[in-house]
Amino acid sequence: MQLKDEHKLQTRIRALTDGAATGLAVLSTVLVVAPLVAIFVYLVYRGASSLNLDFFTQIPKPVGESGGGMANAIVGSGVLLGLASLIGVPLGIGGGIYLAEFGRGTKLANAVRFTADVLNGVPSIVMGMAILAMVVHPEGHFSALSGGVALGIMMIPTVCRTSEEMLLMVPNAVREAALALGVPNWRSVLSITVKTASPGIITGCMLAFARVAGETAPLIFTAFGNSNWSTSLNEPIAALPLQIYVYAISPYDDWHRLAWAGALVLIVLIVLAVSLVRYVTSRGVLKGAS
Amino acid sequence: MGVGIEVTTLNAWYGTNHTLQDINLHIPANHATALIGPSGCGKSTFVRCINRMHETNPIARVTGSVRIGDLDIYADANPVEIRRRVGMVFQRPNPFPTMSIYDNVAAGLKLNGYSNRHVLDEIVEKSLKNSALWDEVKDDLKKKSGASLSGGQQQRLCIARALAVDPEVLLMDEPASALDPVSTSKIEDLIFQLKSQYTIVIVTHNMQQAARVAEKTGFFLNGRMVEFDSTHKIFTNPSDKRTEDYITGRFG
Numbered sequence: 314m315q316l317k318d319e320h321k322l323q324t325r326i327r328a329l330t331d332g333a334a335t336g337l338a339v340l341s342t343v344l345v346v347a348p349l350v351a352i353f354v355y356l357v358y359r360g361a362s363s364l365n366l367d368f369f370t371q372i373p374k375p376v377g378e379s380g381g382g383m384a385n386a387i388v389g390s391g392v393l394l395g396l397a398s399l400i401g402v403p404l405g406i407g408g409g410i411y412l413a414e415f416g417r418g419t420k421l422a423n424a425v426r427f428t429a430d431v432l433n434g435v436p437s438i439v440m441g442m443a444i445l446a447m448v449v450h451p452e453g454h455f456s457a458l459s460g461g462v463a464l465g466i467m468m469i470p471t472v473c474r475t476s477e478e479m480l481l482m483v484p485n486a487v488r489e490a491a492l493a494l495g496v497p498n499w500r501s502v503l504s505i506t507v508k509t510a511s512p513g514i515i516t517g518c519m520l521a522f523a524r525v526a527g528e529t530a531p532l533i534f535t536a537f538g539n540s541n542w543s544t545s546l547n548e549p550i551a552a553l554p555l556q557i558y559v560y561a562i563s564p565y566d567d568w569h570r571l572a573w574a575g576a577l578v579l580i581v582l583i584v585l586a587v588s589l590v591r592y593v594t595s596r597g598v599l600k601g602a603s
Numbered sequence: 604m605g606v607g608i609e610v611t612t613l614n615a616w617y618g619t620n621h622t623l624q625d626i627n628l629h630i631p632a633n634h635a636t637a638l639i640g641p642s643g644c645g646k647s648t649f650v651r652c653i654n655r656m657h658e659t660n661p662i663a664r665v666t667g668s669v670r671i672g673d674l675d676i677y678a679d680a681n682p683v684e685i686r687r688r689v690g691m692v693f694q695r696p697n698p699f700p701t702m703s704i705y706d707n708v709a710a711g712l713k714l715n716g717y718s719n720r721h722v723l724d725e726i727v728e729k730s731l732k733n734s735a736l737w738d739e740v741k742d743d744l745k746k747k748s749g750a751s752l753s754g755g756q757q758q759r760l761c762i763a764r765a766l767a768v769d770p771e772v773l774l775m776d777e778p779a780s781a782l783d784p785v786s787t788s789k790i791e792d793l794i795f796q797l798k799s800q801y802t803i804v805i806v807t808h809n810m811q812q813a814a815r816v817a818e819k820t821g822f823f824l825n826g827r828m829v830e831f832d833s834t835h836k837i838f839t840n841p842s843d844k845r846t847e848d849y850i851t852g853r854f855g
Contacts, residue, residue, distance in 0.1 A: 489697070490697040493654060494686065494714070
């Protein structure tokens with residue numbers, strides 16, 4: 314009888330512990346998701362009312378005139394991010410491939426890995442100043458090119474390290490299968506290992522892209538911003554984060570509203586870009602491929 | 604057609620661990636040869652020395668000579684070339700997960716720059732028929748991933764992939780140990796058919812399997828080859844006491 318009671322008690326304790334652990338996990342999930350949802354809801358609340366066709370088709374109006382939009386900043390951000398991806402994605406993936414496949418255990422690889430981690434920790438304003446000194450000063454003027462370089466360099470460490478991690482997750486059995494078929498190592502790396510790791514590598518690229526898409530500080534001294542239309546790589550160029558910054562610290566209510574709208578558009582565009590890449594790259598994946 | 608393999612004073616190391624010691628062995632052409640022995644005795648290392656996969660591990664080292672047909676693989680050729688002539692099937696099925704069934708089989712040829720569609724189609728069909736998988740997959744060749752198949756089908760896919768590059772030797776490192784009995788018996792039937800065209804070396808923990816598929820059997824223990832003889836002799840009248848102890852289950 315007593316044994317039975319003890320058994321009952323233990324079962325109850327186990328059930329309670331189980332409930333508590335599940336509850337904590339759910340609570341943590343809510344706490345993680347809550348800020349994101351809150352930010353998005355608030356952006357919609359403050360920004361959605363200022364969104365209209367003009368916002369996407371017009372350039373900013375001079376001080377004192379109402380209306381105007383951020384068309385030039387949207388296009389400018391597109392140019393800057395395109396440029397940044399052209400620099401950051403190939404260099405980052407190349408570095409990741411070296412770290413995971415060719416340089417494993419070598420001194421050079423350790424040095425590269427360490428450098429990438431330090432680069433990841435460099436404050437973005439410092440990156441802006443470095444590009445100011447290395448690209449803007451020699452050229453003699455602010456330019457879209459220098460902004461793209463700054464963002465591109467900021468993408469490299471994230472892309473590089475996630476690519477490395479993802480390649481290391483490819484089972485050795487897959488590499489051996491390729492080598493045992495008489496496929497040269499370089500070919501096996503490019504056509505088999507990288508392909509197998511590509512979903513993860515793409516995620517890394519998207520993370521890096523989303524991160525630099527919102528960067529303002531590195532653009533202040535490089536792309537500089539532009540209140541007119543420009544898509545030239547040699548001219549200063551507008552960018553959404555810069556425009557939001559300028560409008561947000563201005564004393565005009567009208568501009569504040571546009572800044573909120575700009576922030577909303579920036580987030581939505583990032584989500585759209587990431588979803589688009591995911592959609593495009595997931596097509597052609599075969600049934601049952603993991 | 605298969606060719607014979609002549610192994611002379613083969614030694615292999617992993618770091619300071621002397622995993623193979625003075626192996627001398629003649630593996631006959633167009634027969635199945637089984638290698639048995641307890642875990643860690645060097646059988647897998649031995650087959651990995653035959654296609655120079657052993658050296659893909661940076662701490663591995665090997666001395667001695669292996670002749671495949673008239674080719675001295677450690678003297679005359681580069682490893683990539685040798686691996687095209689010596690196919691390998693691993694313990695765990697390892698299809699390329701992102702590739703279709705078709706691309707898995709064609710991988711060895713495609714990755715070496717072969718692109719004639721007609722010929723590839725023919726080779727893929729022939730290889731899948733040779734590995735007794737064709738009827739099960741012919742309708743999903745390009746639709747399904749190699750990873751979507753069952754374990755036994757995946758292993759036959761890996762065999763088809765190895766056969767597609769038309770090797771002379773087929774190394775099988777415990778090819779059925781991760782499979783259920785039905786799949787195992789399919790693989791064994793396959794080995795039986797394939798040995799008319801290829802020289803087969805099969806590592807196995809399963810002594811009944813060795814007895815069923817192989818004409819010759821070698822017994823490995825602690826990095827040495829204790830005995831090599833006809834399978835019948837090894838299992839009925841071994842000349843070494845240690846072989847007898849092992850096959851009667853007294854250790855291992």
